Amino acid sequence: MVQTGSTRTFMWFCMGPVLLLLIIVAVAPVTFAIIDSLRDLSLAMPSKRGQFVALDNYRDLLGTDGNFYRSLGHTAIFMMIAVPIELALGLLIALWINREFAGRRLVLTILMIPTMIAPVVVGMIWRFFLMPSFGVMTVYLNRLGLFEETSVFSGPITAFGALIIIDIWEWTPFIMLIMLAGLSALPQAPIEAATIDGASRWQIFRHVQLPMLGPLIVVAVMLRAIDASKVFDTIYVLTGGGPGNATEVISTFAYRTNFIRWDLGYGAAVCLVLAFASLVVAALFFKTVSGKAKAVDETP
């Protein structure tokens, strides 16, 4: 490139808008939140008018708040059950559907519907599907004798289970799509060679395809795990964190603290702890992806 004085100016022309935006929507808000997290501020309780309390909010949150740790636990369990099942199912479907057939594009579009429609719509669809007494799923489950109660969302275990099943329904296609992209990019020569050598389909998968898909699986699992840790819309619509707080995850916990109880000082501390934790995760992701994605790109 021709190096002139105008190059520098142009570089700032490119980066200026994004810097300005980040200052307005990231730097300034976080500064504000840090200040508020050091205060006792609630829009619902007149006694909390913004008195300075130093690190009390953080001490209460990290030291004694059982609900916070419970919601963290729920998030972890949700993630650790849903994501492996989604990976297994998505990979299986991708391996099986990875062939040419008439109407492939339409079929793939239909399969992607659960992932692409608004999560809030997914929540409402399932709320209707599982409605107490009259929901079509509830009716058939009752008739088959698989389920005795009138609503899956009245019991803590069934409510949590339902949320996980819905997440699997919603996100398995996402994994399938990534794996499909990976499979079609794999070089065919090793697979053909293995076939000629008389390898079974399982052996080909286990010893040829799976190792080559490795980096992609890491990326897919990380993306899914990050998304699962943020789950909000479906839970907000389906259980609101209930019954009791059986399905309370970190997002609904933070939402409830701030926007139902209006405990903004404490809530700011919650948000900053979550934001900090996510920075650590982001750093890990950044490292992994910039390494792994290159490995994927370089596959011919």
Add this chain to the structure above:
Amino acid sequence: MNRRSLITHRLVGFAVPLLLLLAVALIPYIWILLASFKTRGELISPEPKWVFDPTTINYTEIIYRGFDGYLLNSVIIGFSSTALTVFVGTLAAYGFSRFKIPAGNHLFFYILATRLGPPVAYALPMYLIFRELGLVNTYAGVILAHTTFNLVLVVWMMRSFFDDVPREVEEAAYLDGCGHFRVLWTITIPMTYPGLAAVSIFVLIFSWNELLFALILTGGDTRPLTVMIPSLVLHTGTQWGQVASASIIQSIPVLVFIFFIQKKLVQGLTFGAVKG
């Protein structure tokens, strides 16, 4: 294997399981589609109705609930934030692709971090400052929030598209005396049009589907569809017919778009980490 048994084999081994798979993916959606054409009595009947006399009453009833207003809000928020995100993100992506930005890696990382954390963690800080600035319950607040949230997608994808444009093309234009801005605007960006179109559609869908920021930052006259739909769950009972018809109208544009951007779907959903 003779011809007939080959066809049977194909049918049982592939077509039938494929139909089952499609059914699992689609039946909950079809059920809400059917529901949108049912009367109140058919919606909460102890005997699920798969065959019935369709009515369009739910689609007219949501109009009385101000559906057209919410739809317009969704359109305004979606298109404005898409325009802003694509403008800011494309410039930044070009900067990252062509120049050595001071502390560029850090900046790149913070843009990514805004997307990886739970949105609620960023929603409160935004709410606090937007409340001071008088941006709560306005279009501007939620548009800025969606822009921030989708920026990483545009930056990552456009950067990879810019990286694919050969430098020689630009250098030839520089030798002809074109300035930086002109090269970017008339040569480089047009070479990325297919990618740019896909990215824009992604950003539009994400904004169109977003609930949390909209829930917190809009109010009164600025609420989009995603906020309207759960608001039909009332203490006195849910208006299921209206939920169904609103959900169907909300999701139709998404279905149309995913059919057209299918080739870029993987790349968009993984922020460019995986290429299709």
